[in-house]
Amino acid sequence: MSSLNGGIAVITGAASGFGLEASRIAASRGMRVVMADVQQEALDQAAGELAAQGAMVQPFRLDVSKAAEVEGLVAITLQRFGVPNFVFNNAGVGAGGLIWEHTQKDWEWVVGVNLMGVAHGVRLFTPLMLQAAKADPNWRGHIVNTASMAGLLNAPNMGVYNVTKHAVVSLSETLYQDLALVTEQVHAHVLCPYFVPTGIHQSHRNRPAEMKDGAKPTKSQLIAQAMTGQAVTRGKLTATDVAQFVFEAMDENRFYVFSHPKSLSGVQVRLEDIMSLRNPTDPFAAKPEIAEQLRAALRSAD
Numbered sequence: 456m457s458s459l460n461g462g463i464a465v466i467t468g469a470a471s472g473f474g475l476e477a478s479r480i481a482a483s484r485g486m487r488v489v490m491a492d493v494q495q496e497a498l499d500q501a502a503g504e505l506a507a508q509g510a511m512v513q514p515f516r517l518d519v520s521k522a523a524e525v526e527g528l529v530a531i532t533l534q535r536f537g538v539p540n541f542v543f544n545n546a547g548v549g550a551g552g553l554i555w556e557h558t559q560k561d562w563e564w565v566v567g568v569n570l571m572g573v574a575h576g577v578r579l580f581t582p583l584m585l586q587a588a589k590a591d592p593n594w595r596g597h598i599v600n601t602a603s604m605a606g607l608l609n610a611p612n613m614g615v616y617n618v619t620k621h622a623v624v625s626l627s628e629t630l631y632q633d634l635a636l637v638t639e640q641v642h643a644h645v646l647c648p649y650f651v652p653t654g655i656h657q658s659h660r661n662r663p664a665e666m667k668d669g670a671k672p673t674k675s676q677l678i679a680q681a682m683t684g685q686a687v688t689r690g691k692l693t694a695t696d697v698a699q700f701v702f703e704a705m706d707e708n709r710f711y712v713f714s715h716p717k718s719l720s721g722v723q724v725r726l727e728d729i730m731s732l733r734n735p736t737d738p739f740a741a742k743p744e745i746a747e748q749l750r751a752a753l754r755s756a757d
């Protein structure tokens with residue numbers, strides 16, 4: 456039997472978007488699910504919905520950027536259910552704009568959630584999973600980290616978001632290589648979605664008071680927010696589709712999980728740029744109107 460039928464799942468960012476849909480699929484496969492999120496109300500509602508359908512769920516409120524709170528997540532998971540077979544380090548926030556316009560707090564917040572949140576999850580859960588694997592040759596585990604196509608491309612005006620997602624791809628590929636040195640029972644995966652309708656373009660709803668600095672959003676940040684909002688809400692795939700892709704990839708032991716494989720042509724161009732020492736091509740080169748719109752908006756009088 457697959458460890459993903461009737462096993463244990465820990466999912467961060469579980470109150471919305473991909474995390475919520477993955478929680479629903481996990482529950483439908485008979486998994487016991489720890490649903491973790493920073494938004495208490497949305498979390499209670501999501502966990503309540505699954506529990507009402509008979510799922511074994513444990514909601515846990517945390518900020519993934521805080522090591523001690525992720526340690527709390529580990530403790531409650533072990534206490535309630537045991538070592539997880541599926542760890543989905545998925546919580547994330549979006550923030551765009553010209554790279555030099557982010558404040559110190561912007562960097563701390565986005566790097567804290569998108570990168571350190573994943574790092575804490577990997578650091579704290581992997582040793583437990585390796586121990587469980589050693590104790591039982593039939594035990595299987597999967598760690599899935601959510602990056603983005605922004606982790607493989609560097610579209611303009613996406614600021615610190617690009618930086619953190621590239622770091623998550625690197626962390627995940629390194630995890631894959633390192634796990635392969637020590638086990639065949641625990642697998643790593645990286646999820647790289649393109650634009651999909653979720654709450655990601657309203658990430659400021661999750662920004663804690665101590666990460667706010669009172670700075671007014673700059674023009675480039677307002678433009679980034681409007682353009683990302685448009686791109687996300689116009690996405691044709693659903694968060695359910697993406698969560699389904701995650702489970703398919705785990706079932707097939709496939710590392711890379713893409714929502715829009717066609718967008719990989721941009722990655723090929725980027726790698727060709729590097730290989731031929733060519734200056735970076737605009738990732739939106741196939742849609743020149745996007746760059747044009749950005750340039751015009753940024754250069755227009757305030």
Ligand SMILES: NC(=O)c1ccc[n+]([C@@H]2O[C@H](COP(=O)([O-])OP(=O)(O)OC[C@H]3O[C@@H](n4cnc5c(N)ncnc54)[C@H](O)[C@@H]3O)[C@@H](O)[C@H]2O)c1
Nearest residue numbers: 468471472473492493518519546547603650651653654655
């Ligand atoms: N939707 C897209 O187009 C898209 C594309 C590429 C990558 N992603 C990534 O997918 C992941 C999931 O996002 P989504 O699109 O489902 O958005 P979403 O906003 O619907 O869900 C993200 C969840 O993470 C939670 N969260 C935010 N900060 C947190 C923190 N500090 N601690 C714990 N939980 C926190 C939020 O409360 C929210 O419930 C993110 O890492 C995001 O960067 C999304």
